[in-house]
Amino acid sequence: MIAQYPPMGWNSWDCYGAAVTEDTVRANADYMAKHLKPYGWEYVVVDIQWYQPTAQTHAYEPFSDVMMDGFGRLLPAENRFPSAANGQGFKPLADYVHSLGLKFGIHIMRGLPRMAAHRRLPILNSDARCDQAANPNSICAWNPDMYGTRAELPAARAYYDSIFQLYASWGVDYVKCDDIAREYPHCQREIEILSEACRNCGRDIVLSLSPGPAPVEQAEHLKQFANLWRITDDFWDEWRLLKAMFERAEKWCIHAGPGHWPDADMLPLGALRQCYEQDGEGPDAGERSHHGWTNFTQAEQRTMMTLWCMMRSPLMMGGDLPKNDAFTLKLLTNAPLLAIEKESWCAHPVCASETACCWIAPRKDGKGCYAAVFNLSDEERTIAFPADALEAGCASATELWTGKPADGSLSATLPPHDAAVWQITY
């Protein structure tokens, strides 16, 4: 099955925005193959606007010339992805990633290029044209490249078939479709034809929907038509965003399972925002400092990794991998922690307040469970996992960040924003 476990990988957005290049992707793939692959990391994902020759930052340039073929299908900008020359698209790059034993993914926007509609380009294997499949009244609120489709028309499905056929021919393993996960009910039908095109393209491709917050009322629809979907708007390295994720995780935890994973977004760790030359550019300038390294404290990074693993969120590293320092690398290679993603199920919070939160996750093999405590306050606190909540008892327990056995009770004295998580054996 596709996405039996939550996918793990790297995505270019947090470090290179709309300006990612082939060199960067290869460098990250190399690093992943060498340092992370043994720990389960496998997807290398090229994020937004790889078809835009002039993209240089996180910002979008409206009405610019995008690369596309005669059927209105976007192609990698050759000045940024040289191996795409001669109409080869992402195939050479995908081949390279595959040669490392990894998998290759791309980002797309829902719909078709506005330019393809205004030029009335034909749709491959269809009598209809792009202007007939496009919905002139359906646009993205923040990116100027595309029109949504008239999803009720065969022409729209034909267009999605045509692009997934192309992606399959390139060897794409993972598609992150944007501007589609929170737009219910308007995009409900568009999600469905997107999903059908994906599943009928002849290749196993993980389908991920963005951005969030996806509406929790649509959980069953999302589970049916996608493998991943974002549960928040873009997540960045700010404590208030990380703290807010606890509420989201609580709402979504019961919907995680094989083939369908609520997605807490990329991990903004290590070297971020590498496409900026100076502070103050980019999204949300002024709200947070824009130096090129994560603003999260080490404690906050542990908390994030712990929460993502306990809720079984996909793990997509956002930082530039080759620039990882020792701490970051260690964070991404904590094997007993990462095992939670595969070995637990039915996780949920057992208590939550403004200052602390505790989660429980039974092990599927019945031999124990995982218990996590989070210090959400701005002060050092000793936080005990509530004994009553451990209904099955606890023969022995090991804390997974320190590797130390628990002495008697599941309790930890934690710096502000830090976490502890025990592997418990009955």
Add this chain to the structure above:
Amino acid sequence: MIAQYPPMGWNSWDCYGAAVTEDTVRANADYMAKHLKPYGWEYVVVDIQWYQPTAQTHAYEPFSDVMMDGFGRLLPAENRFPSAANGQGFKPLADYVHSLGLKFGIHIMRGLPRMAAHRRLPILNSDARCDQAANPNSICAWNPDMYGTRAELPAARAYYDSIFQLYASWGVDYVKCDDIAREYPHCQREIEILSEACRNCGRDIVLSLSPGPAPVEQAEHLKQFANLWRITDDFWDEWRLLKAMFERAEKWCIHAGPGHWPDADMLPLGALRQCYEQDGEGPDAGERSHHGWTNFTQAEQRTMMTLWCMMRSPLMMGGDLPKNDAFTLKLLTNAPLLAIEKESWCAHPVCASETACCWIAPRKDGKGCYAAVFNLSDEERTIAFPADALEAGCASATELWTGKPADGSLSATLPPHDAAVWQITY
């Protein structure tokens, strides 16, 4: 001053939709000059998509080729408006209308053509291009032709200046700008630069905003920046819409005054929907019958005319004038009734229920007032204007639809949906 009284005229939408032609406009202008001009009717307004060569119905065709000049300014489609040949635009047609002693108006959509943005056309008298003035995220929900502007940029104002300069050169007296009156707060700034461009173009041009419902909370903004603004969505010849107008009129009546008039929309009288070959096409097909004549009863037509006059709404005939029958012509030439628009002020309802409504309007010259009663029920009813509400007394009164003097009380036995209105002298 501009629009000292509520403008009166004809508009092509109700009879010819997006498919109006020069022949039709001339024929309506000729009729107006001959039959209606003495009663105050003067504006001849060409409604939407005069720049679209292939428009044939009320429907819009996305991504079609629109006529425009090298500065992204829309021009009349020459196949539909032959006098516009050789770059003359609407000047010859406006000249003709002026030669009849009438005034000439056009409809525009807010913003600039999508095609002008995608082609990156220059803006006249500006260093900026259309793609720089366009807001790629601002579109109309129902018409695919335009992008809204980045109203905060000088380029946007420059574009509006360039089109009003063109309209002034053509001799345009009235501009109805669409997709802008209900879109607060998003279009607030766009209304302002539109208005400034209009007032600085060197010609007196009435500025009318559509569609409604404009938000009544924005009354002062509208009064400051426009001469007319729509208080409802499109009005058609259906009783439920006419009945609903009473509530709108009540909310807006205090905001009518010289230079600023809440607009209850066109009068769907006489020959409507002339661009349809058969029933069932066009907007709202299936909700109402689409034969080519107004669905309003004669009683309903009297009610509409009475309400529009009492609230001092602009009067824009929507039917094809040359096809008027005797009743319709008489309706439009009831001079004592039409006088209410100029001679009254401070009108408002004095009572209202599901079945009946009464309005009072003092005369400005202090010599009397107007009192109207409306039968909103589906049965014949005798409705009396409440004696208490006539605070200044009543020496004599004449009913303006029948011409009969009132005998004692202001009371009328009315068929369903009919109205009576008295001119009262103290």
Add this chain to the structure above:
Amino acid sequence: MIAQYPPMGWNSWDCYGAAVTEDTVRANADYMAKHLKPYGWEYVVVDIQWYQPTAQTHAYEPFSDVMMDGFGRLLPAENRFPSAANGQGFKPLADYVHSLGLKFGIHIMRGLPRMAAHRRLPILNSDARCDQAANPNSICAWNPDMYGTRAELPAARAYYDSIFQLYASWGVDYVKCDDIAREYPHCQREIEILSEACRNCGRDIVLSLSPGPAPVEQAEHLKQFANLWRITDDFWDEWRLLKAMFERAEKWCIHAGPGHWPDADMLPLGALRQCYEQDGEGPDAGERSHHGWTNFTQAEQRTMMTLWCMMRSPLMMGGDLPKNDAFTLKLLTNAPLLAIEKESWCAHPVCASETACCWIAPRKDGKGCYAAVFNLSDEERTIAFPADALEAGCASATELWTGKPADGSLSATLPPHDAAVWQITY
């Protein structure tokens, strides 16, 4: 007819809260008869909890012993209203007020005393008891004395009949019923039986509903069943409340007319809060200073009087009349200003902003109109009434606060929060 013009009078709440006494009422009546009667002031109204022997401030004492007869009808507390001894109720006091050529009014809460229900007292001229007429689930949110009625039962109407019969026998001319005007739809039926009991009691009694804001959507219901209704919550001597009244007045102005008057609440002028021994007691303590004199500046007082007159609000003086200073007395005896209430109609604002507002009011006799300008800003401003809005022209004009003729334009240089109002002749 009842309340042909907006009632004018005095009410005890602003100065004596729940602790008003007979002495105070008589002193205010004496003053009114001597100083104000010639200017149209006539109602003397005893406000809340005259039946409560221990009331001493604005506060209410729950579960206290209230005075009532064997039919659950509240009676004046004899320790506070000595003339009520021997079961005479308010008759002696009403007689006294009548002897001065004035009219007498009282405040009531909707419903019947909780104590009457818990004691299961009989209802006069009914087989039912108070506990059967009371709705145990309908209470006032701020006063603990009463239960609302089961208005759908004859017993409820019987109870209201029994109290209005008593009030008529006392000679009451005005009843202000509280906890009933904003509670739509719950109190809709209770308003109706209250109104019917009032109109069937054999005496002309003005019916006033409180507190506001009454919902403007219910204007027609209020016009049908009451003579006055409050358009705001309690109004006090704070500029922010006065400024906010302009928005209320705009919404309600078209609903003023003979027999039905939107009520902007008492005039908190002169000596207020006389039942407090020191600052800081009473409602909203801490939000405003509680010395015993109005916090309004003289400019604000002019603005209030001007707005109340232009909108034709009832005028109920809230300050202790005998303590009036010369300024206050002059304010209440500006005959040309007060004449607006009787001689104008169809008033409404013609422009409004955060800093200024203008109102127009035609004269019923057709000989002119009134035009007011208000400086709502915190700075001195010169404000001109818009010339266009004076559609009927202006032969001559006199400003009513200064008595000076206008020289050319209707323009005034006003201190912060001040107003000017012109009487215009054509």
Add this chain to the structure above:
Amino acid sequence: MIAQYPPMGWNSWDCYGAAVTEDTVRANADYMAKHLKPYGWEYVVVDIQWYQPTAQTHAYEPFSDVMMDGFGRLLPAENRFPSAANGQGFKPLADYVHSLGLKFGIHIMRGLPRMAAHRRLPILNSDARCDQAANPNSICAWNPDMYGTRAELPAARAYYDSIFQLYASWGVDYVKCDDIAREYPHCQREIEILSEACRNCGRDIVLSLSPGPAPVEQAEHLKQFANLWRITDDFWDEWRLLKAMFERAEKWCIHAGPGHWPDADMLPLGALRQCYEQDGEGPDAGERSHHGWTNFTQAEQRTMMTLWCMMRSPLMMGGDLPKNDAFTLKLLTNAPLLAIEKESWCAHPVCASETACCWIAPRKDGKGCYAAVFNLSDEERTIAFPADALEAGCASATELWTGKPADGSLSATLPPHDAAVWQITY
């Protein structure tokens, strides 16, 4: 700890409304001791208005004389509970229940009797009186007996202490407090002092809050201050209510745990509405038929029992136990099913639609799990538990209603509204 597992018992409301008597309680206790005790059933709970001598149906009689002591503490009506004579309260009845090896519970309304406030009765061990502890503005919307308290005052806590001291002296083991669980935020503080009084009374008393729906946003507050709280309004034997419970259960499932149980309300099974002489009386008359037996089909009863067990809701039988038929008794004594309440944890739905729903619940001992499927449609359907969702595999499985082993897949052909549930071993 109190309520380590979800409480199981019987409650008098569904069968005897406000009219329950001592005889009935004893008969139900006898039956429980004899037939149900071995299966974990233990609480015998007397529901609302045991203090009201004249209660005869589900309806409440306002302003009636309730039994209470001199401290405003309600006492059992002696005509209905003879053993309460001589001020013994519920002690003799509780003693009897205890003698059977069972536990005794009572229903209370939040607050104190209105009559105690109006009579200004003293509070035990306090200087304050009931009128001082009562909040005259806080009443129940549907029951006329009580005032809420001024929870911020020591007097309010003192009153709650006084009643729990009494209940402890009687030997009460379970208190269901009504009119308090959905009234956030108004009752937040009242819940807290209620809870503190309960926990400080010297006896282990389960605290249950009603009615629902309690707001899920308050889950942590409820978990802290109560043992049970209702997640819906009153539940009755109607399919639409049972179907709607699935959505509630999904929202609340993660909040179930030792000491704190979301409560899906009583089980309306067997003999209901025994206090009615004929159909058509009682709450919601006309919406459902009121014969004296459950309207649920046998399939629906299995679905209810399965859902309640999977979500670990408390189980409170609502029908008159001695009238149980064989089917009902068997339903209540399905030991392997009831074991889910004690042996599972971390349950949640894995898929849900309008027509079907599936739940998973791991076993705490790690030896397996429970999987349930529900046919929510009105037709027979074959419903398979999704194989992917059974992440830990399935060595063998037994269906708990039929006792049959699963053959290969977890799939069942179910009549409308029926359920199947498997006990799975790894």
